[in-house]
Amino acid sequence: MSGVHISTTVNGDSVEFVCHPSESLLDVLRNRIGLIGAKEGCSTGDCGACSITLDGRLVCSCLVLGAEVEGRDITTVEGMADGEKLHPLQINFLKHAALQCGICTPGFLVAAKALLDRNPSPTEEQIRFALAGNLCRCTGYDKIVRAVQATAKEIAKTTKKKR
Amino acid sequence: MRYAAPLTTKEAVSLLANAKGKAFVLAGGTDLLVRMRGDYIEPDLLVDIKRITATQDIKKSANGFRIGASVPCAALNENAGLVKAWPGVVEAANLIGSDQIQSRCTMVGNLCNASPAADTIPAMVAAQASAVIVGPAGRRTLAVEKVVIGPGKTSLKKGELIEAITLPKRPAKSGDAYLRFIPRTEMDIAVCSAGVNLTLDAQGVVKAARVALGAVAPTVVLVPDAAKAIVGTKLDSAALERLAKACEAACAPIDDKRGTVEFRTEVAGVLARRAAKIAYERAGGK
Numbered sequence: 001m002s003g004v005h006i007s008t009t010v011n012g013d014s015v016e017f018v019c020h021p022s023e024s025l026l027d028v029l030r031n032r033i034g035l036i037g038a039k040e041g042c043s044t045g046d047c048g049a050c051s052i053t054l055d056g057r058l059v060c061s062c063l064v065l066g067a068e069v070e071g072r073d074i075t076t077v078e079g080m081a082d083g084e085k086l087h088p089l090q091i092n093f094l095k096h097a098a099l100q101c102g103i104c105t106p107g108f109l110v111a112a113k114a115l116l117d118r119n120p121s122p123t124e125e126q127i128r129f130a131l132a133g134n135l136c137r138c139t140g141y142d143k144i145v146r147a148v149q150a151t152a153k154e155i156a157k158t159t160k161k162k163r
Numbered sequence: 164m165r166y167a168a169p170l171t172t173k174e175a176v177s178l179l180a181n182a183k184g185k186a187f188v189l190a191g192g193t194d195l196l197v198r199m200r201g202d203y204i205e206p207d208l209l210v211d212i213k214r215i216t217a218t219q220d221i222k223k224s225a226n227g228f229r230i231g232a233s234v235p236c237a238a239l240n241e242n243a244g245l246v247k248a249w250p251g252v253v254e255a256a257n258l259i260g261s262d263q264i265q266s267r268c269t270m271v272g273n274l275c276n277a278s279p280a281a282d283t284i285p286a287m288v289a290a291q292a293s294a295v296i297v298g299p300a301g302r303r304t305l306a307v308e309k310v311v312i313g314p315g316k317t318s319l320k321k322g323e324l325i326e327a328i329t330l331p332k333r334p335a336k337s338g339d340a341y342l343r344f345i346p347r348t349e350m351d352i353a354v355c356s357a358g359v360n361l362t363l364d365a366q367g368v369v370k371a372a373r374v375a376l377g378a379v380a381p382t383v384v385l386v387p388d389a390a391k392a393i394v395g396t397k398l399d400s401a402a403l404e405r406l407a408k409a410c411e412a413a414c415a416p417i418d419d420k421r422g423t424v425e426f427r428t429e430v431a432g433v434l435a436r437r438a439a440k441i442a443y444e445r446a447g448g449k
Contacts, residue, residue, distance in 0.1 A: 004166055021166035021209070022199065044197045048263055057237065057266035063196045064267070065189075067166040068211060111262065132350055133261020 004067040010035065011079030019066035026050045028066035029076060037077035037106040041135070048134030051107035052076045058114040060133075077106035080113060088151045089113055098147040100138035108134050112148045120155050122148075168211040172218070172297045172326050175210050180299045180322030182208045188324050190218075190233045191267035193260065194276045210324075217326055221245055228330040229295075232271035236283075237262070239270075249330055250445055251339030251358060251438075255286035258343065261350060271325045277311040278352075280378040284311065285358035286341040288375035288385050292330050298323030308375070311382045334371075336363040338445025340438040343377065344430050346421070353378045354422040357410070357434040359442045361393075367448045369393050374406070374439070379414040379431050386413040389435060398443050406439060407432030 003018040010033060017032045024043075029035045029052070038061050041047035045063040052061045053075045080087040089112050092098070099105045108131065115122060115130040122130065127148050128141070136144060169175045179186050184207030189195055198204045212218050218231040221242050228245055236256040239245055246253050252270075259268050259282050273283040274294065287307045294310050296303050299322040307328070312318050319325070343356035356377035364370045374389035392405035416427040 002165070022164050024196075043200050045193060045260070045264055048261065051263055054266070057235065058262050059266045060263045062200075063192055063263075065166065065192070065196070065209075065211075068168070068189075068192075068213070070168070114262070129349065130262055133263040 006066060006070050008069045008072050008074060010074045011076060017066065021065070021067050023066045024062050025052070025054075025064040025066050025069060025074075026061040029061060029074075032066075035076050035078050038110075039103050039106060041103065041107075046135070047104070048107040048111060049104050051110040051134065053110065053114060058111055058133075075110075077109050080109060087113070088154055089116070089147065092147040092150045092154075093144070096143050096147040096150060098139060098143040104134060104136045104138075108136065108144055112144075112151070115148070116152060116155065120159070121152050124149065164206055165208045166211065167208065168214045170214050170216075172212075172215055172324070175212055175215060175324060176297055176299060176322055178208065178210050179324060184208065186210060188212055188275070190269045190272045191235060193264050193268040194272060212324065215326075225332065226329070227332040230270060230328045230330070232325050232327055233269060235266050236268050236270065237265040248333045249290055249339060251341045251360065251442065252283070252286045252290050252292070252330065255282045255341035255358065258282045258341075258349070270328055274307065274310055274328075275317055275319070275325065277313070277315050277317050277382075279314055279381055279383065280353045280356070281383070282341070282343060282353060282356065282377070284383040285356050285375040285377040286339065287328065287330075287358075288383055289341075289358035289360040289373045290330055290339055291360070291373060292328050294325045295327045295329060296323050297326050304329070308383065308385050313381050334362050336365070336367075336447050337361065338442045338447070340441035340445065342434045342438045342441070344422075344434060352421075355379050355414075355416065355427045355431045355434065357431060357438045359435060359438040361439070361442045361446050361448075363443070363446045363448050367397055369396055369398065369443070369448075372439075374410065374435055376410060376413060376431050376435065379416040379427050381415075384413050386410055386435075388412065393439060397448065398439060403436045403439065407436050410435040 039049040041049035045060040050061040186208040189211045213233040218233040222229045339360040341358045343353035345351035360373045362371040372390040388409035396402035410432045414428040
C-alpha cells in the first residue's frame with residue numbers, strides 16, 4: 001500500500017498518522033489513534049454512531065477519509081469531558097437513563113453537543129430534527145430528548161447567573 | 164487507489180484527464196464513499212476538490228450568486244443573502260439527509276450523482292442555474308438541466324469537473340419554492356417533487372415562470388407548458404388547475420413500492436400547485 005501521511009488536530013492535540021487512501025476517518029480514529037469512542041454502526045452515514053465534528057461541523061466519520069483531514073480540527077466524544085469531570089450532557093444522559101446498550105451514545109452525545117453549541121435552547125421538535133441522523137434501537141428516543149432538554153435548561157440557568 | 168487533493172482547478176482537471184483507470188471527483192463524499200463501501204465502484208483515483216479555493220465559497224456579484232462545488236449544503240442556510248434571494252434552492256438543498264450529511268453533501272455532488280430524485284436539481288432548474296464546467300478544453304457554462312442525461316449519467320466529458328453553480332441575478336418581485344413528497348417527515352428520498360420559480364409584475368401578475376419536476380422521469384424535467392399555464396395570471400384556481408394538468412402530462416415515472424405511476428403523476432401536479440403558491444407569496448404576490 002502507498003500510505004498517506006497526515007498531520008491533524010484531534011481534541012486539541014496534534015496527531016500524525018499514515019493511512020491507506022481509502023481508509024475511513026472512523027477506522028483511523030479507532031485503529032490508528034486508539035480513540036474508540038466513535039462506533040461503527042452502518043458504515044454508510046445512516047446511523048450516526050460514528051459522529052464527530054470536523055472543523056466545527058457534525059459529520060459521520062465513516063463518510064470521511066482519513067486522507068482528507070490534513071490540517072483539520074477534529075473533536076470526538078473523548079474530548080467532551082474535562083478530565084474526570086463529565087460534560088453536562090454526559091451527566092444528564094446518565095441521570096435520565098438515556099442509554100441502554102450504549103453503542104449509539106457517543107454519536108448522540110457529539111450530535112447533541114453540536115446542536116446546543118449552535119442553539120442553546122432548542123425546542124423539542126428542533127432536538128428531534130437535529131438528532132434524526134442518530135439511530136437508537138433501545139431507548140425509543142424520549143429519554144435522550146429529555147436528557148438534552150435538561151442540559152439546555154441547565155445552560156440557560158448558568159448563563160442567567162453570569163448575567 | 165490513489166488520493167489527490169490539488170490546490171487548483173487546473174491541477175484537478177489535469178489529474179482527471181490523465182488518469183489511467185477510473186477517476187472520481189470527491190467533494191462531500193456522501194454518495195461516492197457509500198458507493199465505494201458497497202463495492203459498487205472501485206476507483207483508481209480520487210480527486211478531492213475541497214482544497215481548491217475556487218470551490219470553497221458562496222459569492223454574490225452583480226450577476227447573481229456563485230456557489231462553489233465544495234460548499235456543504237449546511238452552509239447555504241447560513242448565508243442570509245442567498246436564503247433571501249433563493250429560498251427554494253436553499254430549502255431543497257437542506258432537505259438532503261441528516262445534520263451529519265448536511266455538513267458534507269454539496270449541490271454539485273447532488274447534481275453529478277444524477278439521481279432522478281435528487282432534491283436540489285428541480286430547484287436549480289427552476290432557478291435557471293448553470294454549472295461552471297472546467298475541462299482540458301477550457302471552461303464552459305451549461306444549463307443545469309443539460310448536465311444530467313439519464314439516471315446516474317451526466318454529459319461531463321473525461322477530465323471535466325464542475326467548479327461551481329451560478330444562480331442568475333434576481334429581478335424584483337421574484338420568489339421560488341421546492342416541495343417533495345416522502346412517506347415520512349424527513350430523511351427520505353423524494354417519491355416526486357416540484358420546484359417553481361416566479362417573477363411578478365407590479366400588479367402581482369406572473370411575468371415569468373419556470374417549473375421543474377423531480378422523480379417523475381429518468382431525469383428532472385423542465386415543464387414549459389406548466390410555466391405557460393400561469394404566466395399572465397395571479398394564480399387563480401383555473402390557472403393552478405392548468406398548471407397541475409401540464410405537470411401531469413410531463414410525467415413518465417417508474418412504478419415501484421414507493422409510489423405508483425398514477426400516484427406520482429397526480430402528486431406531481433399537487434406539489435407544483437402548492438410550490439407555485441409559496442413562490443408567489445415569496446415574490447410578494449397577494
